[in-house]
Amino acid sequence: MDIKQYDFDLPEELIAQVPLQDRSSSRLMVLDRAQETIEHHYFSDISQFIQPGDCLVLNDTRVLPARLYGAKEGTGGKVEVLLLHQSEGDEWEVLVKPAKKVKAGTKITFGNGQLVAECTEIQEHGGRKVRFSYEGIFLEVLESLGEMPLPPYIKEQLPDRERYQTVYAKEEGSAAAPTAGLHFTTELLQSLEEKGVEIAYLTLHVGLGTFRPVSVDQIEEHDMHAEFYQLSEETAEQLNRVKENGGKIISVGTTSTRTLETVIRDYGTFTAASGWTDIFIYPPQKLKAIDGLITNFHLPKSTLIMLVSAFAGRDFILEAYNRAVQERYRFFSFGDAMLIL
Template identity: 60%
Template sequence: MKVSDFDFELPQELIAQHPLEKRDSSRLMVLDKKTGELNHKNFHDILEYLGCGDTLVLNNTRVMPARLIGEKEETGSKIEFLLLKRIEGDKWECLAKPGKRAKIGQRFIFGDGKLKCVVVDIVEEGNRIIEFSYEGIFEQVLDELGEMPLPPYITERLEDRERYQTVYSKEEGSAAAPTAGLHFTQELLKKIKAKGVNIAYLTLHVGLGTFRPVKVESTDDHVMHSEFYSLTKEDADLINDTKRKGNRVISVGTTSTRTLETIGDENGFVKEDSGWTNIFIYPGYKFKVIDALITNFHLPESTLIMLVSALSTKENVMNAYNEAVKEKYRFFSFGDSMFIQ
């Protein structure tokens, strides 16, 4: 399948630059995955589409303030490090800009020396392995000195860091938010539970690979980035019980989807597990675990729009996206939502 099959015309003004004042006031497009029928709602109307006994699966990862601006110890020249994942202890894989300033053995300081690092290795795609030194607790130092790593298409400053976190975020480790969950409020979650809908959690730490463009012409040639996931026995049991009773497993976001489909067996059951996934889901994939999906509107030619198309059809999804452009839906991380059922 050609990557260009997933292209569409997106006016720049439809890329949301800031979150709405109220999370669940975003718009919601409901897509029937079989017929392609579309309905236009608001996100708080999601309650109408959830049934007693269904299970929503949420990704409880929390975004790190992973963008560090520092300077070279010897010359004072500026550099930016974007933390991607912890290797072990105080060693991290990161993206350095400009990379030519981050050679092995070179040292950098942040926040007047509160945090220091040395480059210890260069890995695939030019990423660096750096080792930090500091006094105290690393997470507290990072929280003080780091900035929120907003996607490259968001150019406006975010005043409140928490608006790039879900209200249920817990396990810190992501370089980007699982944005499908940004629409939920605590009040809406209470209403969902009161209706008899179960809520299960998993963790997938989102990497920056989610924003990387697909550089090949055919989907067969694309290699996905890997991301760490975990699912507890309690949540696995809840998901399996939902399947046995014939109710729906509804994934909130492509990250939750990729985790569940990685863990799921051929019968759609999951187990307690943790590890790294690089699963690439595109049309032709047969879903094992999930029945429905809540997601945002994604980049043209991205792996995310390919995953969404796999749950319905490419024709249905591309038609929905063209309708979203026509109706001026807001796109990407701070944009509107879609429910595919």
């Protein structure tokens, strides 16, 4: 399948650079798959479309302040390090810039020597393995020195780093936020629970591969990045119960969707599981785990728009995206949302 089938024209000024002050005041495009209708609402209206007995599935991953700026020992040359994931102990897989300056054995210092990284292995595409040394607790050191790894298309600074976290973020480990969840406030979630909507949590640590463009002409040749996920026994039981009682499983974001579809693919039912998933979902595949999806508006020719197209149909999704451009919706991480039922 040709990648050009998932391209669309997006004016640069529609790429949201800053989040709205009120999370739930973003716009919400509501898509009905059966009727192929499109309605325009605000995210705070979402309870109109979710019924008692339905279940929202949220990804509770928390974004690490994973971007570090340091200097090479000996030369003082500036180096940027972006944490991808923890390999073992204090060893991490990272991206470095400029990569050619960081060879095996190179040491990089951060702050006033609070943190030191030694390159232990050279990998492809600017990747490195480094071993950190420090005093105290690594996450506390990282909180004091690191910056939020905002996507490359966001040029503005983010004064409040919590605005790039969901209000329910708990499990440290992501290199990017599960952005569909950024629209929820504590009050909105509470009102949904009071209505009788169930809330379930899982964890998928988002990797930077989520922003990686598809660089092949034929979609089937794309190598999907792997991300760590965890679905607890409590959540698995909750989801199976909702299904048995006739409720809808509504996934918040493509990360939650990839986790649920991985588990259904591997076990046939919702089952407690953890591991690495590189599942790649695109038409004509059908999604088996979910009945609804809340998601942001994604990059042209990205794996994310392909996943959404697998759920709602490519033609319908591209029509909705064209409508979003006409109606001046805000796109990408800090942009508006779409509810597909």
